[in-house]
Amino acid sequence: MTSLKFGTSGLRGLVGDLEGAPSRSYTVAFLAVMRERGAPARLLVGRDLRASSPAIAAQVLAAAREAGFESTDCGALPTPALALESLREGVAAVMVTGSHIPEDRNGLKFYAPGGEITKADEAAILAALDLVADAPIAADVPPLDPANANGAALARYRERYVSAFGDEALAGLRIGIYEHSTVARDLLAEVVEALGGTALPFARSRSFVPVDTEAYRDEDRALLRKQASDGFDAVFSADGDADRPLLADERGEIVRGDVIGLLASAFLGVDTLVTPVTSSSAIETSGLVGEVRRTRVGSPFVIAGIEAAIESGALGVAGFEANGGFIQGTDAIIDGRTLPALATRDALLPLLCVAAAARRAGISISALVAGLGIRASASHRLQNVPAERSAAFLASLAGDEAFRRTFLLPLGAPMAVDALDGVRVTLAGGDVVHFRASGNAPELRCYAEAPGEIEAAELVRRGLSLAEAHL
CATH class of the missing domain: 3.40.120.10 (Alpha-D-Glucose-1,6-Bisphosphate, subunit A, domain 3)
Structure with missing residues (x-):
């Protein structure tokens, strides 16, 4: 085996x-x-x-x-x-x-x-x-x-963004660089400086740190909030191979990946957006893009959706996953400069887009996010859950109405079910809880939407507690 x-x-x-x-x-x-x-x-x-x-x-x-x-x-x-x-x-x-x-x-x-x-x-x-x-x-x-x-x-990748954004895109911004063990840690600082910002690196690690942009560790959140006291306008980082962005605002609060993707899409003038079912439903209600197409989780599915959108005649197309990995499907224009398409998940582009958008608007990143008026989202996971156990649980949740109502009773009455990828349930009152098995590790993930961050986090906590007890 x-x-x-x-x-x-x-x-x-x-x-x-x-x-x-x-x-x-x-x-x-x-x-x-x-x-x-x-x-x-x-x-x-x-x-x-x-x-x-x-x-x-x-x-x-x-x-x-x-x-x-x-x-x-x-x-x-x-x-x-x-x-x-x-x-x-x-x-x-x-x-x-x-x-x-x-x-x-x-x-x-x-x-x-x-x-x-x-x-x-x-x-x-x-x-x-x-x-x-x-x-x-x-x-x-x-x-x-x-x-x-x-x-x-590596040099050509760096030049791609320095040329497209120009040497004043981040002028005057103080950007913290959470280095940990991301392979982009030196590159992030170099690009920030080249675009006119001040890069302030911290927390470089000699051992690997598993930063997951869909399930942040408590120690990461605490560190970012502490570092915010140094007067950052934002903090940039990424996961291990730098295809998922980590962005924190001036308070050290982490910005969710799907929010990063939505703001980056608006900055680039995207009119057709492709994203998995795990991304916030507020993407449709924000009004920032003309069309939203939903897929299963995974960059191959998002890329296939982007290709289908382009084939159907859409002009400005991009996609992203809930973890923030941004996929630029068509060329974009930034202040008259062309940024060629790059159809793979990228962390650097969405980080630069959001920071540049906030600077252009003359507001903080937290204000930029608040202006979207979206419902809060949260996510976390149960680790060391064998795939066959997750599969059996999800099959029951999707196909057995009696089990679904009984299981979800402590959370609310299920009103609608979407089984495109995992099981996404809309509860009475509009809250959403979504369970799915990770495709990369023996994990069961839970995503939630609620009116506020505390409520969303609590919904995830209770959902995973129920799942853990069942499993």
């Missing part, structure tokens, strides 16, 4: 199940699919700052060479930076990252020359894996030397 499986964004599992032969076998299978589809025999490889990532990246690079592919070590860099280079060069790429999950886990994100792989591509890789399972793999792979990494991809 192995913990390795494809989730909402790439292959994930325990480090011990991925190191060595498995990482090389998955790479060979991926490259076999790429070769069959006519991709150039070249592979770009990047990684996050986990302790296990350099060794796994070395295995991926070795596997590429054995498969007859020219391979380039792009070093430690954000996933969207590697994706941008993959698209620019028209070649495949592999990012070694576990994103936000704990350090005892890691993963591989695969990119075809045209962007993120699809669910159909995942099936093809698994089919090819059976054919390469017995392929000979060299035992000794030398460790990577960071000094030999090619830094061109």
Whole structure:
């Protein structure tokens, strides 16, 4: 048995199940699919700052060479930076990252020359894996030397935003940089300074910190509130591989990912927005975008929705997940400068958009958010819940009306049910509680909407308590 499986964004599992032969076998299978589809025999490889990532990246690079592919070590860099280079060069790429999950886990994100792989591509890789399972793999792979990494991809990603936003976009703003172990920690400070702001880094970590932008730790919230006393206009950060943003306002209060995405969409002039069912229902009621299309959770589903919107004739298209990972589907214009589309989750773009929007309006970020008048949202999770137990619970909640009413009785009477992804229930009075299994880890997640932050957080707490008792 192995913990390795494809989730909402790439292959994930325990480090011990991925190191060595498995990482090389998955790479060979991926490259076999790429070769069959006519991709150039070249592979770009990047990684996050986990302790296990350099060794796994070395295995991926070795596997590429054995498969007859020219391979380039792009070093430690954000996933969207590697994706941008993959698209620019028209070649495949592999990012070694576990994103936000704990350090005892890691993963591989695969990119075809045209962007993120699809669910159909995942099936093809698994089919090819059976054919390469017995392929000979060299035992000794030398460790990577960071000094030999090619830094061109990271430099081009940085220039993408410096050129598009201009050197005064953040002028006068004091931006705290919560460094922890995000691979973007140095880049964030560099870009803030290049755009005219003052970057003030803090809390750099030598060990990996699992910052999850859908389930913030109490210690993260406390730290951000404490640091706000230094007089920040905002705090920028991201998850491990920097495809999910972390934004805190001038008070140190975290801004939810779907709110970040909505404000970024408005700044970029988006008229068609694609987002999963877990994002706030206020996105439709805000009036900031003309059309909202809902999907299942996961960037492949959002990207598919963006592609469908473009094919239907929509002009300004973007998407995001509830965790804030922003996907720019079409080119955007910022003060007369063109920002080309980048169809993969990105943390840097939405952070810059929200801060620049607040500066342009001459108001604080908290005031910008308050102006939306949206209902409060909250989310959290139960960890170490096997997938089969989550699946049985969700099946009962969706399909058994008697169970649903009894289970939800302490929260309210269920009035409407949406089973597009997990089970989203609208309760009498308008509150929303939504349960779904994580696609990346053995977790059951709960999302809620209520009139205020305290009520939303309490609804999540009580919902998870009921779920934990049942499970």
